Amino acid sequence: MTSSATKPRGARARAAIAAKTLRTDRWWLAPLITVIGLGAWVTYATVRVFMHKWYWVEDYHYLTPFYSPCVTDRCIPEASHFGQYLPGWWIIPDAAFTLPFLLLFRLTCYYYRKAYYRSFWLSPPACAVPDGHASYGGETRFPLIVQNSHRYFFYFAMVISLINTWDAILAFHSPEGFGFGLGNLILLGNVIMLWAYTISCHSCRHIIGGRLKNFSKHPVRYRAWGYVSWLNVRHMQLAWITLGTLALADFYVMSVAAGWISDLRFIN
């Protein structure tokens, strides 16, 4: 193909360019924003998860997604829709069955991988900017080869999305029976966005139709693949939006539960 085998050629060196990168734009801005954004969110979430309070609004049955389903014996019984199985030791999050999987779902997500490999791991910090590491093996060996298990966490995330949906439905409640307030809108918005984020997952896109060789033989799956692909293009945006809606939903429920604000009620 090339004539390299016969061309007179000694050891070839790369161009000796002193500067590590010649980029003149603000390439460091995007990773910086990612570090700040993810860092702030993780801090908030950690604090909230270990607070063990202000997660349930008795009057309206609002349950924050951070505590759903509440499965330790410390939980307020009404908030435990699916039973209580674990001891209430402080280190155990009250949603111990779901949080680890949600975390792993996002940790192995193809978008988040890009985001944190670039910003936290600096591998590479930006295109055409040198990698911050002496050697690199990518996702070829343990532990990073585990990233390939994204699909299982997707299955779990589907189940968890169902649970969150159930929570949002139960929240149409008031002491008088049916009720509807601002909190419902927030929880509902959060659930819709969570679904959008979960469905737009690359693994989902693959399972739903991407794995097929002949779309023409599977018209229904092809259409479904088309819809998922449409969402998938927006996976990054959805990833950030859901971080926002999660935090917002949690913060709102906390504020109402703590009595800092009162819920704006539309019906009852």
Place this chain on the structure above:
Amino acid sequence: MTTTTTRIERHHYDVVVIGAGGAGLRAAIEARLAGKKTAIISKSLFGKAHTVMAEGGAAAAMGNVNSRDSWQVHFRDTMRGGKFLNNFRMAELHAKESPQRIWELETYGALFDRTKDGKISQRNFGGHEYPRLAHVGDRTGLELIRTLQQKIVSLQQEDKREHGSYDARIKVFSETTITELLLDGDRVAGAFGYYRESGEFVLFEAPAVVLATGGVGRSYKVTSNSWEYTGDGHALALRAGATLINMEFLQFHPTGMVWPVSVKGILVTESVRGDGGILKNSEGKRFMFDYVPDVFRKQYAETPEEADRWYTDPDNNRRPPELLPRDEVARAINSEVKAGRGTPAGGVYLDIASRLPAEEIRRRLPSMHHQFKGLADVDITKEPMEVGPTCHYVMGGIEVEPDSGAAHGSVRGLFAAGEVSGGMHGSNRLGGNSLSDLLVFGKRAGGHAATYVDQLAARPKVEVAAVETAVETALAPLQRDTGENPYTLQQDLQAVMGDLVGIIRREAELEESLVRLAELRERVAKVSATGGRRYNPGWHLALDLRNMLVVSECTAKAALERRESRGGHTREDFPTMDPQWRRVNLVCSLEGDTVRLNRKPLPKMRTELVGLFDRAELAKYLTDEELAEFDALSAVDAAAATDDATDAAEKER
């Protein structure tokens, strides 16, 4: 001086293919499949050849979209497009074999756009009666070159399994330029050149050489061709004793970009017009209706209403005049601009924005949209394009045996295919015919080169003296430091050709061009290049200049000789077609240093092929004498038909 030659790298091959575009790669595949050890020589990197620029598609009468299509119709269109100056046998072979060649590409992995029933989709194109162009969006050339490239890789993988080396039987020498063909008597013995990268020389000893070097467009100021198109193959063939025909016929693509200046010459595919784009002058008039020549009056719409209906109902309406053959469109645009109705940049408007919804334009013409957006910041879904004629293709080339691609003249073992060969397209090439031409004649040339090697009793030998001369010639520009800058010389040559041997030609200007070319020849002989031998573009250009020059001389001489206008040759002083001139090919050869021009009668078309045309149509092209012959023949046919009818009637009784 033996030290010079001993230091030169030598290779032994059965077939050396010069040029790695569509034709070269197809020829190489064929030679390799015939069991020959094959080298492919590419002036640039593998897979970058100019074939990637072909956008529209590859014409082949597969009849996937309109089942009435057949090779006969394709043949007729090709002859009509070439104004009957084509080598009929080449046109016939081309029309017959192109479907097979396209289908073959699918087995190599090509993915053409599909029809509803899963066949290869075919699109309309200027000069073709039915939708005929197999295409992939508007990047068909890229698909073609990539497919052939990958087929070669797959052959190399086979060789690796069998012989342990990828390069065992087919090897690509990328970024290598051939400067000289070496002969043993009248037989090809090898090729001499240099690696662009290192400047080291290399000698290929091979009994058969296939030339597939493409065209000559770099001799023109406004051209769609890349730097590689310096007429290397034409010049190598001339110097080896072969002949060139039809060199006066150059195709100016009617719609090249004229704005912005830096990308002047880049093509706007004809599909833009095929999909509904129309040409307007600066007054906003759709002017093509004024330029339909009588020859075509019958097939083309007379009103915009009828033309617009054609896009949706091609069977019951005549085609829009925007889809006239390229030379007619180019001439029309030229006339409009000369009459002062052009755009500020010297072109006309090509408007598709007002004809199709933006989404549809992006879907049908993705890379056009991308190209204009990227290169000129023009959004073709919103505003019209500014286009004008640009030098695009040379119809003329090495005179070859139609069936084998073997070069005429005194040399043996030399084959040619693709743009570098002449005859197939006559005086004007139809869009889409070049991609299929590459495949059909590439395969033929490669196959016949292999057969030729088999028939040889003894391998020809390369003479040491010839190699030494070649080395000296190649090094000369580097050793002179008093000569002119090659870039200046190239610009001067481009100016001469563009201004004096351009799209519209006049006797006085052509005579002047010959004088100027003679001056340039003196200056080029003394050209000097600065710098060393490693990847030195100045030196490379200095070596290409002499090729450009000799080919330009052929073009200018032939253009002066042919006193008529036909296809890609327009003489202002002889504006009409002359049936007498149709019977003549102008053949160019080299005697020592001098370019000679001879007239040669065109081969006579076989009767059954002549019979494919209406008498009325033939009357526009043939001389009275030829027509009388035709009438006599059809009279015989008619009589025979009457006899049959009488016989049949009698039997029934």
Place this chain on the structure above:
Amino acid sequence: MGTETSGAPGKPGAKRQFRIWRGDADGGELQDYMVEVNEGEVVLDVIHRLQATDAPDLACRWNCKAGKCGSCSMEINGMPKLGCMTRMSTFEENETVTVTPLRTFPVIRDLVTDVSFNYEKARETPAFAPPADLAPGDYRMQQVDVERSQEFRKCIECFLCQNVCHVIRDHDENKPAFSGPRYFIRAAELDMHPLDTRTDRKEYAQSDQGLGFCNITKCCTEVCPEHIKITDNGIIPMKERVVDRRYDPLVWLGSKIFRRGQVPQTNVTSEHSPGAVRSTAAMGGVHSHAGGSHDAQAEVQAQQGVNWHREVPHPTAPATDASGRLPLTELTFDRAAAPSPFGDDVTFPLPPEHLNFAHPEQDEKHH
């Protein structure tokens, strides 16, 4: 190499500051040039003007000058780009434009690098494997089935993705084990090709091309001048396909139950599996085994009586899973017993036209 003549009508060009890397494998440096720049020009035009004036021996690759051939790859202000597609109007009037060769590949001279790494990788990637039973002209594919591969075939091989990929850009030692984005999408293209008959492309991508090195940081997609979604449409689907093969029990189970999709389950001909139907046809119909004949002519012959010239069916391999074992776990298997030794699709009694006689002589001749 030629050059475009300068001279835009009207506006005279302004002088602009350029820094271009000049040198070779032995070393080099950024050199400053002041060059005239006219309206509407691209970086490659400016380099051509330099060649025609100040630096006739400035080495630079280019061909089509229209973003279609992918020759003029270079790094402009540190970003990998095509010289012909980078308009000068994207820079500030007083901005210095720095042009350097691709960093990932060895330099030859000035802006020209030795990209043979890519051609070597191309040569290692297994080529298209055409179906043996289809003659040229008989290929039938639906547009929706070819579209995914067509996106990857837009690739102009400019190698900007290869150049920007940090796996080899910053870690030269990974070059032998890593093929790069260009060849991941080549593997994806062939894996998604509706008629390609190779089924091991995913394994190849994983084991030989080094798909696992990719940490999907998406720079390849960012620099692609053809806007191919290399990561989202090529690399990630390939990674997912590898997961199908290697790790996912649910998909595996689903394929056992529904027997569809493209994860090859068994060698047994199944009417639900497009791949398997082709392999039956691949034997030209003549070889079709009992119960699964798709050969109309053989059917007709069979109707007319015993067909003595019919070829003996090829032995059917048992239904094994990816590890080569019989899937005998009844929990996950779609039947209550071991697979039929006659092939899963054969039901008894056989229709008479499918009966074969193992003629002793004929048998000997063929085996």
